[in-house]
Amino acid sequence: MNLDQLIHRKPEEKVVFYLRRHPIILVSQVLLIAALGLVPVAGYFLVSAIWPALLTGAVARPALVLLASGYYLSLWLFFLSNFVDYYLDAWVVTDDRVLSVEQRGLFSRTVSELDLAKIQDVTSEVKGFFPFLFNYGSVFIQTAAEVERFDFEQVPRPHEVRKSLLGLVEADRKKQGETKPAGE
Amino acid sequence: MNMTVNFTIAALLIPYALVVIFVGVFAFFNIHHLVHYGATTRLSYAVTMTFLIGVTCILFLTWQQLGGVNWSQAMSLTPSLSGFSLPDAPNPSQP
Numbered sequence: 279m280n281l282d283q284l285i286h287r288k289p290e291e292k293v294v295f296y297l298r299r300h301p302i303i304l305v306s307q308v309l310l311i312a313a314l315g316l317v318p319v320a321g322y323f324l325v326s327a328i329w330p331a332l333l334t335g336a337v338a339r340p341a342l343v344l345l346a347s348g349y350y351l352s353l354w355l356f357f358l359s360n361f362v363d364y365y366l367d368a369w370v371v372t373d374d375r376v377l378s379v380e381q382r383g384l385f386s387r388t389v390s391e392l393d394l395a396k397i398q399d400v401t402s403e404v405k406g407f408f409p410f411l412f413n414y415g416s417v418f419i420q421t422a423a424e425v426e427r428f429d430f431e432q433v434p435r436p437h438e439v440r441k442s443l444l445g446l447v448e449a450d451r452k453k454q455g456e457t458k459p460a461g462e
Numbered sequence: 463m464n465m466t467v468n469f470t471i472a473a474l475l476i477p478y479a480l481v482v483i484f485v486g487v488f489a490f491f492n493i494h495h496l497v498h499y500g501a502t503t504r505l506s507y508a509v510t511m512t513f514l515i516g517v518t519c520i521l522f523l524t525w526q527q528l529g530g531v532n533w534s535q536a537m538s539l540t541p542s543l544s545g546f547s548l549p550d551a552p553n554p555s556q557p
Contacts, residue, residue, distance in 0.1 A: 337471050337537045340528055344474055347524035348481040351517065355485045355492075358513045362492045365506060366499055384491050387499075 288374065294446060295371040295439065299364055299432040300414035307360045314353055318346045359384070369430045371439075373446060376419065378428055392428055394450040396421045402440035417443070472533040482521075489513065 287293075325332055332338045366381035376397075378390045397419055404415035415436040419428035433439060496506050 336532070336535060340471060340531045341474050343524060343527045344478045347520055348478055350520050351481060351485045354513060354516045354520065355488055358489060358492050358509070361506075361509045362495055365509075366495060381495070384488065384495070 287372070291372045291374050293370060293372050294442065295369070297369040297371070297430055297433045297439065299367060300412060300434045302408070302412045302414065303432050304361065304364050306408075307364070308357070311353060311357045311360075315350070318349055367431075369433065371443060371446065374450065376428060376443075378430075390428065392419070392421055394447050395454055397443070397447045398422055400440045400443050400447075402436035404436060419443070466538050468536055468538045470533060471531070471535050471537050475533070485517070489517070 322333075333342065363381055363383075366379070366387070368379045370377040370379070373394075375394055376392045378388070378392075380388045382388060399420035401418040401420070402415060403418070404410055404413065409415045409432075412434075414432050414434050417430040417433060417436045417439050419430075421428065430436070430439065493510055496502065496510065
């Protein structure tokens with residue numbers, strides 16, 4: 279994704295994290311689609327064993343071919359939509375702010391921005407067998423801003439992300455303290 | 463009453479065409495999103511190409527499978543309740 283176009287980076291701002299969901303999420307979706315792709319094949323073998331005449335009928339055969347074709351086209355579209363949804367969801371952490379870019383369906387996109395100084399609390403969570411196995415989970419950011427909570431969903435190494443994020447918040451507070459005029 | 467609806471099997475192509483149009487429109491919007499938001503990387507190119515090749519293969523195989531079909535052949539739909547019967551009413555004179 280073109281970062282500069284997305285976040286309008288400030289001159290001295292450095293990108294620390296560029297996070298997406300763990301690739302295993304995409305792999306699991308591909309496996310689901312592959313499993314769904316086997317359904318008509320299993321149906322074909324079942325029908326040919328129980329009712330073979332149906333597959334050779336003058337009307338039934340074109341109807342079944344069209345049905346299978348429509349099913350596979352829809353499944354293929356489901357694959358592309360899942361990929362776009364996965365690929366366009368991203369969380370960017372710079373040394374100054376946190377950005378959340380979320381694609382919700384085909385016609386809705388949310389971009390939220392949060393200043394590091396407004397972060398109050400960061401929680402990471404790895405919950406479940408597969409998240410534990412592949413080390414992915416959620417990072418919840420509690421803020422004092424209008425948007426009260428930022429969620430990084432299914433990101434790799436959530437505990438490390440939390441630690442680094444807290445380090446960045448600390449560094450940002452120090453930096454802001456240094457730049458504040460005396461007496462404030 | 464038996465009501466029979468007759469039409470040619472070319473009518474089966476109408477719902478199929480709607481599915482193809484639906485897939486085409488949504489695929490266009492998905493690819494448009496990838497390009498519009500600057501997600502033009504090797505992976506997104508590979509997935510888009512895989513998608514387009516897959517769609518071409520599905521449409522080609524469908525066309526091949528339907529090559530010899532006589533689309534002017536008539537088919538009929540007969541909604542019928544002949545397979546169902548109501549239970550006999552109990553006779554009040556019999557114990």
